[in-house]
Amino acid sequence: MQATLFSTNQLGFSTIFIVIAENCRGYSTEEAVGRTPAILSSGQHDKDFYQRMWATLNEQKYWQGKMWNKRKNGKIYADWLTISAVTADDGHITHYVGTFSDITSNPESSAEIHRLAYYDSLTHLPNRRMLFDRLRQALAASSRNKHYGALLFLDLDNFKTLNDTYGHSIGDLLLVEIAQRLTANVREGDTEARLGGDEFVLMLENLSENTQEAVIQAGLIGEKIRDTVALPYIVQGLELWCTASIGVSLFYGHESSVDDLLKHSDFAMYHAKNEGRNGIRFFDPEMQATLVERSALESDLRHALERGQLRLYYQIQVNNERRAIGAEALLRWVHPERGLILPEQFIPLAEKTGLIVPIGLWVLQTACAQLRDWSTNPATSSLLLALNASALELRQPDFVEQVRQALSTTGINPALLKIEL
Ligand SMILES: Nc1nc2c(ncn2[C@@H]2O[C@H](COP(=O)(O)OP(=O)(O)OP(=O)(O)O)[C@@H](O)[C@H]2O)c(=O)[nH]1
Numbered sequence: 001m002q003a004t005l006f007s008t009n010q011l012g013f014s015t016i017f018i019v020i021a022e023n024c025r026g027y028s029t030e031e032a033v034g035r036t037p038a039i040l041s042s043g044q045h046d047k048d049f050y051q052r053m054w055a056t057l058n059e060q061k062y063w064q065g066k067m068w069n070k071r072k073n074g075k076i077y078a079d080w081l082t083i084s085a086v087t088a089d090d091g092h093i094t095h096y097v098g099t100f101s102d103i104t105s106n107p108e109s110s111a112e113i114h115r116l117a118y119y120d121s122l123t124h125l126p127n128r129r130m131l132f133d134r135l136r137q138a139l140a141a142s143s144r145n146k147h148y149g150a151l152l153f154l155d156l157d158n159f160k161t162l163n164d165t166y167g168h169s170i171g172d173l174l175l176v177e178i179a180q181r182l183t184a185n186v187r188e189g190d191t192e193a194r195l196g197g198d199e200f201v202l203m204l205e206n207l208s209e210n211t212q213e214a215v216i217q218a219g220l221i222g223e224k225i226r227d228t229v230a231l232p233y234i235v236q237g238l239e240l241w242c243t244a245s246i247g248v249s250l251f252y253g254h255e256s257s258v259d260d261l262l263k264h265s266d267f268a269m270y271h272a273k274n275e276g277r278n279g280i281r282f283f284d285p286e287m288q289a290t291l292v293e294r295s296a297l298e299s300d301l302r303h304a305l306e307r308g309q310l311r312l313y314y315q316i317q318v319n320n321e322r323r324a325i326g327a328e329a330l331l332r333w334v335h336p337e338r339g340l341i342l343p344e345q346f347i348p349l350a351e352k353t354g355l356i357v358p359i360g361l362w363v364l365q366t367a368c369a370q371l372r373d374w375s376t377n378p379a380t381s382s383l384l385l386a387l388n389a390s391a392l393e394l395r396q397p398d399f400v401e402q403v404r405q406a407l408s409t410t411g412i413n414p415a416l417l418k419i420e421l
Helices: 047-060 107-118 128-145 159-166 168-184 211-229 258-274 285-304 343-353 356-375 399-410
Strands: 003-009 014-016 062-070 076-087 093-102 149-156 191-196 199-204 233-235 238-240 244-251 280-282 310-318 324-335 339-341 384-388 417-420
Touching (some): 047 062, 047 076, 076 107, 107 128, 128 149, 128 191, 128 199, 128 244, 128 258, 149 211, 149 258, 159 168, 168 191, 168 199, 168 211, 168 233, 199 211, 211 244, 211 280, 211 285, 244 258, 280 285, 285 324, 285 343, 324 356, 343 356, 356 417
Parallel strands (some): 244 280
Antiparallel strands (some): 003 014, 003 093, 062 076, 076 093, 149 199, 149 244, 191 199, 233 238, 310 324, 324 339
16 A cells, blocks of 8 residues: 655645655656645546535544545546644644555455446446447457447437536436436447447447348437437426437448547438438448438338238149149238339338338238138138238237137138238
């Protein structure tokens, strides 16, 4: 344990700063004498901390506690600080004397030092340094497993106005709430970090091996994050609204450096700001085009049902004697501009957006209606009809009820309907 004795005048300025060890936190005796202990200040303690310390010192003439300090080389460490106020005969404080003892090697302090070095003290999210470490590991993992990853750069919109309107401490509380929402909305294993100010980064790993799919995955997660951030917040009884602009770049192995990736996402985020904020922008123009195309398709898909653009085609199945024994219902989307769209192009989108549930219900009702029509004709009345349902539909709590209702409304023989996963 290294101890350093110091003495200051009433205003806290050092008159003597005696360095017992040869080298005090990197400062030589010549450098330290005449300076205040504030040269060791790490910026980790807020105004309140110092106010409380001075109040105790002046009232009780004594204070001791742990203080996070900074060495000359910038490294943060823990000191145990003991200060006594020295008084004259009439009781007024003439100066202070104290000792610093380096307690960095205490296990508890080491853990805290790690936290200070790698985590943001306001939100407790990983900081820039931790993000860069994780990003380096993620690039190495991506180069091994050949899966894409993505870096999403979020900057809150007009946060300065919010700070100016409600005050910095409300702004701080909002930043904490936003950090919690980010954490709740990504998968375990993904990293959410605060770079500082109103800037956050999400690092997604293990996206698809296929570029287009990875773009769509990152775009969907970006949209989910954007929508989640935009929901209202209640902070100290105030209802606050805040949106974020998001820039995205994908990574694949070591194709780009860590610095470049962050720059790319930042650059894309500025594009999102310029386009009116509360938006998502990919760094790569082709990826952006994929995202725009997917968004257009999604918005069209939302209307496809009500506009009667979905069709069920029936592929007849025959037995060895080439007699029809059943049929499989095949779903197609007849898009007014794009023509016939196959399920593999729109079912994943329907599943990700939840549209699969109303679409699945339509398929079920349409298939049952078809069976009812077939039941009136002896040539088709015993045909078995098979249709596909997605796992998401089966997980709906009212799925069984919906099937029961479709059967009873149409009055068909349930044995003729086959639902395949
Ligand atoms: N409450 C709080 N505010 C911070 C903190 N760090 C930075 N800020 C403030 O966050 C604001 C960031 O503003 P900018 O991102 O530059 O601008 P903006 O108002 O968000 O506008 P756009 O980014 O252009 O949408 C500034 O007013 C900073 O003072 C912090 O830790 N707490």
